[in-house]
Amino acid sequence: MTDLREMGERAVAAKAQLQTLHAGERTRGLMAAADALLQNAETILKENNTDMENAVRNGMNPGLQDRLRLTAERICDMAEGLRQVAGLPDPVGEVMQEMTRPNGLQIRKVRVPLGVVGMIYEARPNVTADAFGLCFKTGNAVILKGGSDALHSNAAIVKVLRGALEKEGISPDALQLIADTDRQVTVAFMKLKEYVDVLIPRGSKRLIQSVVENSTIPVIETGTGNCHIYVDAAADVDMAVKIICNAKTQRVGVCNACESLLVHGDIRERLLPKLAEALAPKSVELRGDRRVKEVLPDCTDATQEDYGREYLDYILSIKTVDSTEEAVAHIGRYGTRHSECIVTEDEKAAEKFLNGTDAACVYWNASTRFTDGFEFGFGAEIGISTQKLHARGPMGPRELTTYKYIICGDGQIRG
Amino acid sequence: MTDLREMGERAVAAKAQLQTLHAGERTRGLMAAADALLQNAETILKENNTDMENAVRNGMNPGLQDRLRLTAERICDMAEGLRQVAGLPDPVGEVMQEMTRPNGLQIRKVRVPLGVVGMIYEARPNVTADAFGLCFKTGNAVILKGGSDALHSNAAIVKVLRGALEKEGISPDALQLIADTDRQVTVAFMKLKEYVDVLIPRGSKRLIQSVVENSTIPVIETGTGNCHIYVDAAADVDMAVKIICNAKTQRVGVCNACESLLVHGDIRERLLPKLAEALAPKSVELRGDRRVKEVLPDCTDATQEDYGREYLDYILSIKTVDSTEEAVAHIGRYGTRHSECIVTEDEKAAEKFLNGTDAACVYWNASTRFTDGFEFGFGAEIGISTQKLHARGPMGPRELTTYKYIICGDGQIRG
Numbered sequence: 070m071t072d073l074r075e076m077g078e079r080a081v082a083a084k085a086q087l088q089t090l091h092a093g094e095r096t097r098g099l100m101a102a103a104d105a106l107l108q109n110a111e112t113i114l115k116e117n118n119t120d121m122e123n124a125v126r127n128g129m130n131p132g133l134q135d136r137l138r139l140t141a142e143r144i145c146d147m148a149e150g151l152r153q154v155a156g157l158p159d160p161v162g163e164v165m166q167e168m169t170r171p172n173g174l175q176i177r178k179v180r181v182p183l184g185v186v187g188m189i190y191e192a193r194p195n196v197t198a199d200a201f202g203l204c205f206k207t208g209n210a211v212i213l214k215g216g217s218d219a220l221h222s223n224a225a226i227v228k229v230l231r232g233a234l235e236k237e238g239i240s241p242d243a244l245q246l247i248a249d250t251d252r253q254v255t256v257a258f259m260k261l262k263e264y265v266d267v268l269i270p271r272g273s274k275r276l277i278q279s280v281v282e283n284s285t286i287p288v289i290e291t292g293t294g295n296c297h298i299y300v301d302a303a304a305d306v307d308m309a310v311k312i313i314c315n316a317k318t319q320r321v322g323v324c325n326a327c328e329s330l331l332v333h334g335d336i337r338e339r340l341l342p343k344l345a346e347a348l349a350p351k352s353v354e355l356r357g358d359r360r361v362k363e364v365l366p367d368c369t370d371a372t373q374e375d376y377g378r379e380y381l382d383y384i385l386s387i388k389t390v391d392s393t394e395e396a397v398a399h400i401g402r403y404g405t406r407h408s409e410c411i412v413t414e415d416e417k418a419a420e421k422f423l424n425g426t427d428a429a430c431v432y433w434n435a436s437t438r439f440t441d442g443f444e445f446g447f448g449a450e451i452g453i454s455t456q457k458l459h460a461r462g463p464m465g466p467r468e469l470t471t472y473k474y475i476i477c478g479d480g481q482i483r484g
Numbered sequence: 485m486t487d488l489r490e491m492g493e494r495a496v497a498a499k500a501q502l503q504t505l506h507a508g509e510r511t512r513g514l515m516a517a518a519d520a521l522l523q524n525a526e527t528i529l530k531e532n533n534t535d536m537e538n539a540v541r542n543g544m545n546p547g548l549q550d551r552l553r554l555t556a557e558r559i560c561d562m563a564e565g566l567r568q569v570a571g572l573p574d575p576v577g578e579v580m581q582e583m584t585r586p587n588g589l590q591i592r593k594v595r596v597p598l599g600v601v602g603m604i605y606e607a608r609p610n611v612t613a614d615a616f617g618l619c620f621k622t623g624n625a626v627i628l629k630g631g632s633d634a635l636h637s638n639a640a641i642v643k644v645l646r647g648a649l650e651k652e653g654i655s656p657d658a659l660q661l662i663a664d665t666d667r668q669v670t671v672a673f674m675k676l677k678e679y680v681d682v683l684i685p686r687g688s689k690r691l692i693q694s695v696v697e698n699s700t701i702p703v704i705e706t707g708t709g710n711c712h713i714y715v716d717a718a719a720d721v722d723m724a725v726k727i728i729c730n731a732k733t734q735r736v737g738v739c740n741a742c743e744s745l746l747v748h749g750d751i752r753e754r755l756l757p758k759l760a761e762a763l764a765p766k767s768v769e770l771r772g773d774r775r776v777k778e779v780l781p782d783c784t785d786a787t788q789e790d791y792g793r794e795y796l797d798y799i800l801s802i803k804t805v806d807s808t809e810e811a812v813a814h815i816g817r818y819g820t821r822h823s824e825c826i827v828t829e830d831e832k833a834a835e836k837f838l839n840g841t842d843a844a845c846v847y848w849n850a851s852t853r854f855t856d857g858f859e860f861g862f863g864a865e866i867g868i869s870t871q872k873l874h875a876r877g878p879m880g881p882r883e884l885t886t887y888k889y890i891i892c893g894d895g896q897i898r899g
Binding site for chain 2: 081085088168170174176183184262266267281282285287288289305308311312314315316319401419423424425427428429430431432433434435436438439440444445446456457458459461462471472473474475476477478479480481482483
């Protein structure tokens, strides 16, 4: 069985070494890691093939198989991802605030790495390299627990990355993988508070729920997105149709896809037929309330349960509301605080919606699909936070840091 | 039994109203609350008297009795505290970042209230008013669970504050108290994730531990402080003695008091006799290792357990180390990431210590007692965070906020 405490000790030791590395040394480590992925692509593909064979044998569904599968091109993307992260601005060491107190004490608030980051995720081997990249970039040691179905792939990737670090004279324990499929080990990992500073789960609602319930380590929740678009009475109908189609269908399996449409009663007759027509080529199933069905008789009945679901599929629930307030209240009840949008030409309604809606990202006349580290100009992201502590929305390098106060005196004591 | 879900619903409704208040209205609410405390001092004192009688009957220790006791002067201090908070800069609405993307999307990162704050604390009625003040200042609704021993006092204070809000036309549910002494209710409160955005425990290590283990709400840990002073070989001995005496004895029962001294082997013969002499008038018990005892034969033996203790008393553990690295490693093992200090004239040693020590506040040649919202110039604080997520060190109004991204477009969709 995995000795988690020993892994914790190793991570803490690696953390101490990482703190002594300059930004240039960290960049070199990332470049070496990228090269190593390319040089060892064949080995990684071979191990991934073992995972894929098991997946097929176990009847994994095609969508998950696609996430698990690596190709030469995908390994190139992983390497390219590491190079891009290497090129991002370095947040570590930034002086966030500086002041001299009346007693002469000099106080500096300085950005520092979080320390040891834990990540629990599902069967997506690319997350292994991505998570390492962002954590290493920001001077953090990382312990990964990936999905069991990807164990061979992850072990191969981690071995290659650790080898690259070692060649650069950097402790390979900056990256460790829990190569264990026992659920008890995962739960024990969630309680490794003595060594791990933050735990980031990435994956299904169920995975995140389990981490929230079991972890004693501070958690950053990511990813569940029941995102709404509210089409106000004063919306530009053509713009609304365009935004809804994009947010719903540009990529259905992602957390910032639109799952639910709120339509103002006064605009439903103008909006819904056009929308149904626009969504028809993608075979999106529409599930609406009574007033929606008055306009779209072929629409399925929406249940209360529908309004709370993140479909990640070609399905859209539709509810009629009679005011911005009602839309905001509905989102307060069913939303997951991810990305919420209003389409309107009425500035007052927009302001009410943007201020009143409690979410990481609130949109006015734009697709929710823009909630993404790259789209925001932050570069890579380790996830999209849906909680309010520490980080909200796309989490890039800066969100993998904390700060400390450095206080310099010449003998000051408190009176 | 307390209906926690109903309290949660009320808090969420109050939160929505708080979001519509301007800074001036929140200031007026705080001033009215301060006035109301003074006007109702007699009632509050009477209820506190009931708590005090019970405490005496139950044999509460004198230190805790002192924390529980209210006087006319202490109520004045509580009111004055609210007025000071009213006068602090308002962090809500601050635009933290603003950018226009190449596609024309305008993204603003704006500071907003956390929403609903939960606080669990012990028998200190002044925390009731303080916590309300900072939460209300920053547009947060708050649900308090104070120590059972202070129940009458807390209920009286909360009733007065709620009355003041109501008179100002503000929802009194901005402040709610769980007036229940059943531990099951407290544990259920820790799982009220649907309504409460952050839970801040304030009090003993045991209380904080229980919250960390039971809560599904994101927690900010506060307060446990096993703070060290490391006296380097190159220290100014007189300065070191002055700083240690202040950090140990200026107020022994607080989290930023010094609990443990690390002394470089080369300076122990010059430092320790002077230190023992300086601490003698305060009867501080010294517990040292073998090499300390060589210099101070009367010193008690320090055990491994001593190095891990937060005494909050007139006791100081002393350990000999032979390098800054050893001091940093010892603090890494026994420290609580609160406040740590090096005394030295050697800039290189100081830099090594300040960078290498993982704590909210790291000091060079100054007393650890300065870790305090007022001393840092932040005004009042709701606690001192010893974790790394969200906030570290003194938590003032700014640390009771989060942010959201507001994204405005004119129909942008993702390609």
